[in-house]
Amino acid sequence: MQWRRHIHQNPELSFQEENTSKYVEEVLKSLPNIEVIRPAKTSVIGILKGAKPGKTVAFRADMDALPMQEESGVPYSSKVENVMHSCGHDAHTAMLLGTASTLSKMKDQIKGTVYFIFQHAEETPPGGAVDIINAGALKDVDAFFGMHVLPNFPAGHVGILPVGAASTAQDVFDLHIIGKGSHGSMPHLGIDPVVVGAAIVTALQSVVSRNVEPGEMTVVTIGKFQSGDAFNVIADRAELAASIRTTSDDTRKLVETRIKEIIDNITKAYGATYELDYISTYPAIQNDEALNSLARRSAAAVLGKDKVFDAPMMTASEDFAYYRKIAPVSFMTLGIGEGAANHNPKFTVDENALQNGVKAQVQIILDYLNK
Ligand SMILES: [Zn+2]
Ligand SMILES: [Zn+2]
Incomplete structure (x- = not known):
């Protein structure tokens, strides 16, 4: 996961994701069949149009880091003083790049359109989601999915958050x-x-x-x-x-x-x-029942039933909640093993989990468009 390590070493704060967004744009442009748009100064959306017409689905990753000094001790620790990816948004960005890379080679099997949203400024209200929505870039989207890494759940297990309120x-x-x-x-x-x-x-x-x-x-x-x-x-x-x-x-x-x-x-x-x-600040995420069941079935299909579990509601807040203004949403978690909580200077990600995240994302997108 060299993408994740590169982003981890070069973290940027909310609304300042200049190099991260440039990096993401470059990776997306190196992939076949992906059109890149910049709906806000430091946001990037990759658009993949399938060979056949159909619905439009979006998967969202956030890209910003937090103002704290890293103490995780990993060899690829942050090179920027007092800035650290301690919420795992580096992992989110890398996973969605992985998903985009896989799907970009499957254009012929895709019915409809996929939006890969690389969003800025999740951590700082008013948040980046509002900018992207206000730019009008997402008005054709029929469903939104998002995935957040969460420590102290088994690495690579996907947690389906409750239907209705999934965060506060x-x-x-x-x-x-x-x-x-x-x-x-x-x-x-x-x-x-x-x-x-x-x-x-x-x-x-x-x-x-x-x-x-x-x-x-x-x-x-x-x-x-x-x-x-x-x-x-x-x-x-x-x-x-x-x-x-x-x-x-x-x-x-x-x-x-x-x-x-x-x-x-x-x-x-x-x-x-x-x-x-x-x-x-942010409203509560309201997970849609049908999208939740689809996510559960798709993740179980590629990872096995034993690697999909019911996650408890997140007590934190997330600006992913705003996408529901446009279409139904489903937000889920990805276990990353034992360790310090999000927003802790000792936060680490078991990178072995990320492959499962990508597999689940790819399957969810394909199943949504082909259902
Ligand atoms: Zn956070
Ligand atoms: Zn976060």
């Missing part, structure tokens, strides 16, 4: 409560933002327990609550920051509405004011 949506907020400072012994002359903040934190606990339907996975975490400098001074401001995870659009809206109501009403009740920055 993440929203974040930053709240400044503006009170009125005073001497600690004269609370009646101030408006204490710590008391207001504490009331908000307590009330927010009721969103998951009292508003969201039981059993629907939802998390509201206040990760930051800062105010004041001295024991005998009432501060004039407090800052709270939170992360919110949901798995459906309805719950996502409900949670946002309830959080805003609680903040607005409690600050009012205490005579304080506030500034709120509520940011919605």
